[in-house]
Amino acid sequence: MEIDYSDITTIGLDADDTLWVNETYFRDAEEKFSALLEGYETKNKIDQELFKMEMKNLELYGYGIKGFMLSMIESALELSNNSVSQATLQKILHLGKEMISHPVEVLDGVEEVLERLFGTYRLLVLTKGDLLDQERKLARSGLSKYFHHVEVLSDKKEQNYQQLLNHLKVDAKEFLMIGNSLKSDVLPLIKIGARAVHVPFHTTWQHEEVSIENKDYNYLTVNKLNRILDYL
Template sequence: MAIDYSNITTIGFDADDTLWVNETYFREAEEEFGRLLEDYETRNTVDQELFKMEMRNLKLYGYGIKGFVLSMIESALELSGNKVSTQVLNRILEIGKEMIEHPLELLDGVEEVLRSLHGRYRLLVLTKGDLLDQERKLEKSGLLDYFHHVEVLSDKKPGNYLRLLEHLEIPPAEFLMVGNSLRSDVLPLEEIGAKAVHVPFHTTWAHEEVDPASHSNGHLTLGKLTELLNYV
């Protein structure tokens, strides 16, 4: 069934892994963390315990690199029985700083798409994560002039979207969200009566994974962002 986008006035874009590369650097950090802790546990156990720690800490630290680093430190202490060396702890802190300072890599076609849509739609960035880090990445990206509004959300649940759209005076029926995560960028929008386009990234954080059989396919899935221009 074709989806009608003719009434869309505003398009929101996720940032991480929709506009630029992000999850790849977390995976690289996880791999190094596994090597740092291999004297205490297997690589698989380290990965599993770090993920559990991140989930426990989400309500305290939220999303982003800083919370990830704190979870790595806490996991290192727990997995080692508080025997982990100061050298390893220092290296974990360095990993976090390297992630924050990593050069920004825009995904293919991002600027082409934004340039085409700018002026025809009201464009927003709706992302989650650490406020300072996301502001820094947006500044590095050179994309700020394309957007009417930037919002860093604590989470991306239906209520978060509804409150923001109400604040910006955007009817949900006139809003389209574009992102790489079914859990965060697609399903909540369908729930509130907005539209969504899914552009999968090749790497997905386990927390964002959704069983395809658990939801209806009431959205468009694209192979790359530039295909969006065929529909809006």
């Protein structure tokens, strides 16, 4: 079914893996973490236990690199039965700091899209993660000049979006969300009466993977962000 975007006034964009590269650096850190602990367990077991620890800690730490770093440390202690060396723990901390200080890699076509949309639509950044880290990445990206509002959400569920749209006095029927996660950037918006565009990234965090059984969800999927310009 063709989707009409003619009444859209406000567009929200996810940040990580929509505006700039993010998940790739987490995967690289996971590989290095596994290598540091290879004397205690198999790589598959280390990966599984780290993910379990991240899920266990999610409500406590939230999303982002700092929570990931703490989960790596806790996993290292558990996997080693508290025998992991201080030197290894320092290396794990260094992995997290490397991620935080990594240069921002803006994805191809992003600035072209923002330049075209700016002035016609009210543009928002709607992302999850650590507030300080996301503010830092946005500043380093050079993209902040295009956005009317930036919101770092504790989660991206229906109620989070609805509360924000209410606060900004934006009607859901006039709102379009663009992002790489079906779970966080597409399905919650469809459920509250907004529209959404899915721009898949080649790597997806396991927690963001979702199986869609309901075929009634009506949303657009494009392989690159700049393809959205064909529809707006």
